[in-house]
Amino acid sequence: MNKSPLFKNIRSIAKEIANKNISPIEITKYYLTRLNELGPEYNSVVTVTGELALKQAEAAEKEIMSGLYRGTLHGIPFGAKDLLATDGGIPTTWGAEPFRHQTFKYNATVIDKLCSSGAILVSKLAMIELAGGMGYRQPNASLTGPCRSPWDKNTWAGGSSSGSGSAVGTGLVPFAIGSETWGSILSPANNCGVSGLRPTFGRVSRYGAMALSWSLDKIGPLCLSADDCGIVLNQIAGPDPKDSSTSDKPYEYSVYSNQRKFKLAVLASASTGIDEEVADNFKKSLNALSQFCEIEEINFPEYPYEAITRTIMLAESGAIFEEFAGNGTATHLTAPEDKYGPYARTAVLAKDYLKALRLRDEISQKIDPIMSKYDAVCGPTRGTPASKLEDEFRGAIRGNAKDTLGALGNSVGLPAISVPNGFTKANLPTGIQFIGQVYAENAILNLADRFQQETDWHLKHPAELLEEI
Amino acid sequence: MASSEVRGKGTMTKYGHEREKEIMWDLVNLHFDNLISDDQVEKIKESIAGILTDANEIRTAKLDDSFPLLNWYQPFRGDPNE
Numbered sequence: 001m002n003k004s005p006l007f008k009n010i011r012s013i014a015k016e017i018a019n020k021n022i023s024p025i026e027i028t029k030y031y032l033t034r035l036n037e038l039g040p041e042y043n044s045v046v047t048v049t050g051e052l053a054l055k056q057a058e059a060a061e062k063e064i065m066s067g068l069y070r071g072t073l074h075g076i077p078f079g080a081k082d083l084l085a086t087d088g089g090i091p092t093t094w095g096a097e098p099f100r101h102q103t104f105k106y107n108a109t110v111i112d113k114l115c116s117s118g119a120i121l122v123s124k125l126a127m128i129e130l131a132g133g134m135g136y137r138q139p140n141a142s143l144t145g146p147c148r149s150p151w152d153k154n155t156w157a158g159g160s161s162s163g164s165g166s167a168v169g170t171g172l173v174p175f176a177i178g179s180e181t182w183g184s185i186l187s188p189a190n191n192c193g194v195s196g197l198r199p200t201f202g203r204v205s206r207y208g209a210m211a212l213s214w215s216l217d218k219i220g221p222l223c224l225s226a227d228d229c230g231i232v233l234n235q236i237a238g239p240d241p242k243d244s245s246t247s248d249k250p251y252e253y254s255v256y257s258n259q260r261k262f263k264l265a266v267l268a269s270a271s272t273g274i275d276e277e278v279a280d281n282f283k284k285s286l287n288a289l290s291q292f293c294e295i296e297e298i299n300f301p302e303y304p305y306e307a308i309t310r311t312i313m314l315a316e317s318g319a320i321f322e323e324f325a326g327n328g329t330a331t332h333l334t335a336p337e338d339k340y341g342p343y344a345r346t347a348v349l350a351k352d353y354l355k356a357l358r359l360r361d362e363i364s365q366k367i368d369p370i371m372s373k374y375d376a377v378c379g380p381t382r383g384t385p386a387s388k389l390e391d392e393f394r395g396a397i398r399g400n401a402k403d404t405l406g407a408l409g410n411s412v413g414l415p416a417i418s419v420p421n422g423f424t425k426a427n428l429p430t431g432i433q434f435i436g437q438v439y440a441e442n443a444i445l446n447l448a449d450r451f452q453q454e455t456d457w458h459l460k461h462p463a464e465l466l467e468e469i
Numbered sequence: 470m471a472s473s474e475v476r477g478k479g480t481m482t483k484y485g486h487e488r489e490k491e492i493m494w495d496l497v498n499l500h501f502d503n504l505i506s507d508d509q510v511e512k513i514k515e516s517i518a519g520i521l522t523d524a525n526e527i528r529t530a531k532l533d534d535s536f537p538l539l540n541w542y543q544p545f546r547g548d549p550n551e
Contacts (some may be wrong), residue, residue: 355532
């Protein structure tokens, strides 16, 4: 191999592949070695799909050598959160001990779409059991153990797409796929110092993905840069007859001119109740953003955003996991609180769930004209950096701060991207999130990309991980 | 027992809220009695209290009458012809 692909963005690796400077087989073997060596240290890997990956790499190499180059993702390895179904006898564990040996006879649409572009599936990645829907309150809530942040092995990678964030941040894969119901892409992006995109609800097919909450679940990429997220979204977006919630609105990732000015809003309460260092980094980010953004402070209409989102999630997951809860399988989960988590949600009344849905519909219509005035609304991704592995938290959304942006964005299905924006004194990464109008992923991707052109937080990697294996 | 006096929304008393928690616990316990261990009882009651706190926030939120009702059911018919 002429050049190491380690911590290189997708465009750079793709250029080397297209120019035949790097062979898809070599690059696949390179990442398989890292996955096997470092994956267990970080608890970020469930299954290394070596046999399939080498077969796909051989096919990619043959095609590229014969002049058939499929595009930017051709020959590029990736990992997938282990809630995405894969055929060929590869287990899909949903991160949960009771499903350790579960297999499917089909691929999730997102897997098929990536593989048809020539991308190479090298690993199924760790996750919080059942995508965190049972109410976990600690990092040790997965059949693979607590997933570790690349920046400090004693801290948590975030969840529930823990392995997807950690594997990208430790250089085990160039990109990964995760999913978010409420915080599950943005939280690992924050804790692992990577870029994570939550697309608009319905933008990416969920066929073959474990359902936690039908009207909240979204699938999206975790990558080394915002531009990488756009490249991956370009491949996985689009309607799917197998998932009736997908939108037929077309999507094509496009890169804006560098001369473009952006209009950005900051939620007035964005820094209320958050850690001082996180607030400090956010303030510095606003200074950097002011070079190319017009910034205004805004308030959203008063609604019980968190109560609405939680009620919808609990009611829908209660229905989805009805049989699971009733047959006692939950007792085999890892986290003690997950063992009884499915039971209490029986107390969600239908009328409260339906009113939450009606309020959501109203919010969606009231928020749209506000969002349409800006390219994005921004705030700190999380109020705190990664917690210690042994720390318990009140809920998956930790700290004293209200998660208005997370609750609002996830309930009405707004797209959001989190990118690194600094470090704490303990050298833990922090993140900034940009939330956009529905179906306006290009605006937030380009804004985040421009931020990454002005800053270098996304180019920093833990020193011990820069050594080649 | 329901009172003959007509009461408006949001009139549940503190006692009413406590009773609702107890009733919900009875409901959860009815469904999952054989699966719940003694050490889980208080924790499940805490979760129920959280659910009801959310429910009360939702119940007291005012819906804007100018917005249409949530109304998306469409009857299914396999044969599209009359």
